[in-house]
Amino acid sequence: MKPLNIVGSRVIRVDGKAKVKGEAIYPQDIYLDGMLYGKTIRSTKVHAMIEVDTKKAETVEGVVKILTYKDVTGENHHGVVFKDHEVFCSKKVRRIGDPIAFVIANSERVAKKAAEMIEIKYKELPAVFNPIDAMKEDSIKIHGDSNIIYHYKCRKGNVNEGFEKSHVIVEREYKTSMVEHAFLQPEAGVSYIDEEGKICVCASTQYPHFDQIEVAEALGLKLENVKIMNPAVGGAFGGREDITLQIHLALATMVTKKPVKVVYTREESFHAHSKRHPIIMKYKTGADKNGKLLSMEVNLIGDTGSYASWAINVMRKAGIHATGPYEIPNVKIDSYAVYTNNPFCGAMRGFGATQTPIGSEQQMDIIANELGIDPIQIRLINGFKVGSETSNGQVLSESVPLKRCIEEVKNRMFKE
Amino acid sequence: MNHISLTINKKMYSIDVEEDVRLIDLLRDQLFLTGTKEGCGEGECGACTVIMDGRVVNSCLVMAFQAEGSNITTIEGMSDKDELHPIQKAFLDKGAVQCGFCTPGMVLSAKSLLDKNENPTREEIREGISGNLCRCTGYNKIVDAIELASKEIREEKKE
Structure with a gap:
């Protein structure tokens, strides 16, 4: 392979000089x-x-x-x-x-x-601002005859069996807020x-x-x-x-x-313009006494506001990422996008994957606490590695440096 | 209508301005010095920062008539045609430029800081740019750039 000219070398961005000199033209600069x-x-x-x-x-x-x-x-x-x-x-x-x-x-x-x-x-x-109210059949409708735009379902294994085998089960609700870019x-x-x-x-x-x-x-x-x-x-x-x-x-x-x-x-x-979807997240997570995750049930309700924008894609991604980067054999995820009269929500930095760690990572900390396990250790026990299967059935065949990353953070944070 | 005289980037101007025109409107709409940016119009974001009589000001909060007799530096006055000021060069070298909309204001705040304190600590640099928002979350690299520029400027003086 020929050596690469750009990848691996330090280059000055093409628009950099114009930007530091104030010469870059944004639309408001056009007369x-x-x-x-x-x-x-x-x-x-x-x-x-x-x-x-x-x-x-x-x-x-x-x-x-x-x-x-x-x-x-x-x-x-x-x-x-x-x-x-x-x-x-x-x-x-x-x-x-x-x-x-x-x-x-x-x-x-x-x-x-x-x-x-x-x-x-x-x-x-009359208007509706709470997506849970908006999902009800008798709610006033924003467009058409249902406010539910999208329902993503993920089913893996059998969550009830997983919870039966669990030594600890943690159930919590989390809410994220609307965010402006x-x-x-x-x-x-x-x-x-x-x-x-x-x-x-x-x-x-x-x-x-x-x-x-x-x-x-x-x-x-x-x-x-x-x-x-x-x-x-x-x-x-x-x-x-x-x-x-x-x-x-x-x-x-x-x-x-x-x-x-x-x-x-x-x-x-x-x-x-759009906002980041606020999501109401119900999490139920079960683990054995060693901290190995056995089962997870998640319900996500995304408030997409008055227009759909990228709601389907955002709430699909939220659903797919709901487990966090952890191996869990039994998973049941339901993720909804719902119209309300709020500002409309669409794409924003992470596209749905940003919200769910608020829930999934706090679940990890609570389980670790209840079992008396170190919060870093519980992540190392369950973290994705090469060969892991995600909740939606993808087998990760290469490049999964999660554990290396966690170890590195641990080493630097707790150095002396 | 008011008639004002002022110096901008070492050039004298004598110009008519309406009573409700802000300094930023005079710079952008009348003189087409569009390197000065408007991000909020209420003095929060610092994109419209210019140096006025040695102090950084938000040009959206200064009325044009208040600039009578003043000496103003905008981003266009930082360096000559193809040259770069050491601060501008350091911003490029440290990757401190992303979308670029905060950059002119950041560069001018950095200049104002280094004019008064040629060897600031990282804390002092953060304080110096505390009136300028960057939404691409590039603050660390901006602080790195100002630190580098401070070093370069001090070394230039030694030579």
Whole structure:
């Protein structure tokens, strides 16, 4: 094999110099001639029927156009798995922050002023915030006729037999909270029509090729007539996988034929993108008197909020990782994703695998404590090694350095 | 409308500004010095850090008219065209740059610190950048970079 040029050697990242000099271009750093400015109007109610009146706002001097669902020329929807988001809410809002209209004006100041003059009549509906309540048949529904989007089941061995053989059984409930990515660069974008007549959107995104599909579908254009460009991205962590401003900008440019820019404030950024799923986790773990795990039963309820985003993938991953990196012969895992009227949840650093260690690792500590075993020792007894089989039946055939890692941490932590 | 005169990156400006324009808006929207970033607009994140009369300030919390007569350094004033300041070089060498949005503010806070204290401890470096948030969780490497830069600058002076 030829020696590698990059792997194994220290290299300066390609965009490093531009970034330390302040020359890297993020979307908010783009200024085009004759550019208009956009401002999104968002729901202030969690669940309501809406009527929108833009007449007064349209009379503000400098307003070019106010977009609502009526102006969407293609499908009024988007979504990475289910098309459950509307580009602009047509009849109903399902969360605080749902986009309702988009003012296009000749300055940011005018756009903001006009946005405040848009009249929205809300007829409030009952809302549900607790995913356990939302799973009940008689709960109010967020979309369609069930709030349960997804149920992942994992069955291995026989958990009841495993618990019967156990010397100690620990049963606990754990809850994690919703988490915001707070990437440092708030969403911003610029759109324009290029020399070939294509609609171009510059936005920091994690998913430009998919954004192209979603923009084209919402505008009713052929894929090749939409270009998505990804300038410097100021952090993302999963929070830029769903559409935020891309379709609004593309539509604004298609309607006005002019470049349009939008920059979200930090507060609007909080409203605009997904969050990390809060998960309610019920754990029951059994072990023999030597600390060997024999059985585990887990129930995970993920609150995906008002839109599904990556809920299926996140709660599947949470389910698959629920045991932690430990060999357990008998496993029963049920993992659910549930709609509520909370902010919507999707991808964030770990994609569901981040939440479950809160439960699985505390179970390990409690079992170790009850058996009088060292908490490090119980992990070494049960940890995955080459040849281990995971809860979902994967045999780990190579590269499982977990025990080496634990030993190394132990050596460094307790050195003298 | 106010008329103000100020020095930015050793260049004199005499310019009209609206009453409600912040220093960051003047830098970015009127002078296109876009290396100064806005992350929160309320003085929490430090992405808009500039050095004003020798002190670091959040340019989102300073009104443009308050900058009358002041001397300001932005990231664009840290080094000449193709050159790098030792702090910028150390950020690259230590892998302290990830998404880059906090970087200009971090570099300026580091400069302000090293201008006053050329051999800070790691604790003093942490204190010096405590007004700047990095969400890519790169603080250790940033502290390493500032430590390295401090060493480089001291050695440069000896020579």
